[in-house]
Amino acid sequence: MKIDPDSTKDLSAQIAEAIRDGIVAGDLIVDQRLPSESELADQFEVSRPTVREALKRLAAQSLIRTQRGASGGAFVNRLRFEEAYDQQVTTSSLLLSMNAVSFDVACEARYALERACAPLSAQRRTPDHLATMRAEIHRQGQPGLTDEAFCASDVTFHRALVDGAGNKVLSYQLAGAVEAMQPLMNMITFTARSRETIVDLHTDIADAVEAQDSAKTEATLLKLEAYTRELAHTVVSARAAKKQEQQSA
Amino acid sequence: MKIDPDSTKDLSAQIAEAIRDGIVAGDLIVDQRLPSESELADQFEVSRPTVREALKRLAAQSLIRTQRGASGGAFVNRLRFEEAYDQQVTTSSLLLSMNAVSFDVACEARYALERACAPLSAQRRTPDHLATMRAEIHRQGQPGLTDEAFCASDVTFHRALVDGAGNKVLSYQLAGAVEAMQPLMNMITFTARSRETIVDLHTDIADAVEAQDSAKTEATLLKLEAYTRELAHTVVSARAAKKQEQQSA
């Protein structure tokens, strides 16, 4: 585990990379303790602050965790789905906003992935998943719910659907996509009538999943996608019209 | 943008979080320059090394980039799909290895996602995508190809299929999943006969995509998934038998 003296990169970046490679390659195993900062500084022939910057880089990716006190130090972290999930949501959100991904593209991806889960979910969903879905449907029907709360409930509903597939890898990948889309969804104003339509579709989905009817689940998801995109288009054109009106006034 | 004086968290973690929130919330926009390290140190009432550790954390997530020299500094980075993609592959790989996700679960997730792309890809694939798929199929038929090279070609083939859907979000999500699985795939020893079967299935997929036959594409992917899992089981049981033999000897 050595570093290149005269690379263009920062020393701390090189050191972080060296350690990361060690973790990915399996040289450093879970819960193993890294040498202390001073020892690492000696090994790499750099100062302790430089080592610390490298360790912070790794900590930011949840690759290590640190503990203070005697017999403390930096330990290789067991990366859990939850931690990775948070990072993915942040990253996906930024990707969507910074690259100006259109609502259509994001929506298409989301529902395509969700339909991929549908057959598995119809087959394996537990009563728990069904209960969550029904509970969220009920919440979505409550009057006086803010748009944000409605969207949050929507996310929970779809997560239950995805989790029903009983495949952690799928849940991880997809929940990120679904949650990252929430800021985009929040831009939509949901009228009472559109909420009613969505609740109806959700009910159809829950019924289909309960009946283990994968074809109907997929078909209803397709309808929901179409309706969501239609709603978004209406909102967008309404805004455009309003803008034009203001400009001409 | 303030920090909590007596939280249990590190100061550098708090500062990183404060800045990250600013970026995610849109207070700091792309290519905007952050205050210099000294100024940030004054603002947050901490020392410069602490600020630096915070900035390194953000740099590790590609949220900022730094530039030396006069009029240098830290700038909000436009997160690109490529950078995010690298991170996702690393994270997904570690998730798979550290959480001991079984081959079956990973494989199921991968092909479920891939089938989600199939209809879109059948509809939108360009001649470029088809050419890449054909070229990789040809390579996979070459004798003398190492197992690693065969797997790498397999990844390229499937990426072309996914990219054919013409949806960057899908490509991003899925390419990560496909590539992260490669280490698992590399554990499989491909016999000449199994390679032949896979090449045949790949050919069927390419044909179906070329003919824009989404149903057949999905069906063939299903076959490929089943065959891949069968292969993996054979390898696993062969190893188990060998192990038992060694133990009894």
Place this chain on the structure above:
DNA sequence: GCCGGATTAATTGTCAGACATTAAAATGTA
């Protein structure tokens, strides 16, 4: 007046050493 090279200034990168804080381990004591 304009161009090119030297100078300057601002900023990050790195270092050294010190002290504060934390928490486990060792030690002493009832």
Place this chain on the structure above:
DNA sequence: TACATTTTAATGTCTGACAATTAATCCGGC
């Protein structure tokens, strides 16, 4: 043995300095 105290090893933080880099500025020559 059980509990309180001390020791110790580690990270967390600070101060101050210097090196390296790069854009802007200045200045001289044409």
